[in-house]
Amino acid sequence: MLELPLLRSNPELVIARLAKKHFEARPLVTEILNLDAERRALQTQRDQLLAQINQLSKQIGQLMTQGQVQEAEALKQQSGRLKQQVQQLEHDLEQKQSSIHDLLVRLPNLPAEAVPEGRSAGDNVIVRSGGAVPELPPDALPHWDLAARYGLIDFEAGAKVTGAGFPFYRGAGAKLQRALISFFLDQAIACGYTEYEPPLLVNADTAFGTGQLPDKDQQMYFVPADALYLIPTAEVPLTNIYRDEIIEEHHLPVKLTAYSACFRREAGSYGKDVRGLNRLHQFDKVEIVRIEHPDRSYQALEEMVHEVERLVQMLELPYRIVKLCGGDMSFASALTYDVEVYCAVQQRWLEVSSISNFETFQSQRMKLRYRDAQGKTHLAHTLNGSALALPRIVASLLENNQSEDGIRLPACLHSYMGGSMLVTSTAA
């Protein structure tokens, strides 16, 4: 949610910046500013009336203690008339306020200066890349066939027990999940993040705070009996820890990490995008979250990209880092980098992390502030990124590291897995 004072002071800037996201903001901005002016006029009127009523009440109190009942009665009547006017104003005021809010939440975040122009994923900018694409024999298998051959993942059992997109991991496949989660968490902790284990269901206020509500409710699973949502990412509970909080400036930055299962309905997806591990309804992910001082949030974003880059380097996967263009960015983001790994058999780049600076977009909704040395409160900047999402990492590890001997593990996982091979071909 954008800050209203920014719209008031510089509406043209807002409109121009949102054009980069291919969002026509002028009608909304104009309507918001009109309503805002009306709202402020109403509040001024109401406050003046309330001040009069408060004044009268004090006088009545004095008269009563002096026993001047008749005079007091006259003032009571006067006060009653004013109160009726206040009620009407209050009603109008609430309407204006909720109208403004409803319109304001429809404005996307402003893209940062550094965001490239562009309309779709094809216009994203490759920042850098690394790792070598392996040479594979012509009979190399895609990960879903490898998973079946070595008994690592049982998609059919998942479909039977729950539905498509809810696989069982099995044997070395299950252990690999555990190993990756531990590896990712250990790396995040080494970078100074505090580990949390969050609730997997959240209430509506929380879902609103990070921007899943009101627009993206169809992406979340919902439990109606208790009005709770299954989290699509640990970002949601983690960031909301600080909803409605004021953090002392010297406690910044706040750095949080958590492993969680993530639940996404992914309505409308189909075809090769959802084959195997490419897109699931439930998956595992380690998330990193930061709450930063506005002056250093972009430096923090770069740090986070490097932290994630190091993970894919240690996993010895071919990767590239992409800066998203205005048209491909999410509603709430000011600047986003995606980290993608290459799956050598599918011959596709798969997104395994998305790292964003939301500036004050989330903190405005959440009233997440910090207090500076002068005692002034300001909105903090929030950032988050995947570090990392597991399924596509697993897909890439399987496809890229296969040989006639089995499936090799990168060195960083040897201690977690108790060996250098995930599976050997004798196990097939």
Added chain:
RNA sequence: GGAGAGAUGGCAGAGUGGUCGAAUGCGGCGGUCUUGAAAACCGUUGAACCCGUGAGGGUUCCGGGGGUUCGAAUCCCUCUCUCUCCGCCA
């Protein structure tokens, strides 16, 4: 699930209809003192919104929402949460 108690400022904790945004203590900040620090003493110390160039003024907020009243932290209704006891349970 049943019974009871409670929710007040960063924390602890007073306050049961008027001058209460709220005593007091701790913590924080500023100062006096000190070579420096501690102690002591003095002062100060919540958030949001509106009007105003400013100085300043006004309004709201004592878990959330609603009500009674000229006037509510204080009375009533309701919801949420916490604690204690019982039941159930990984």
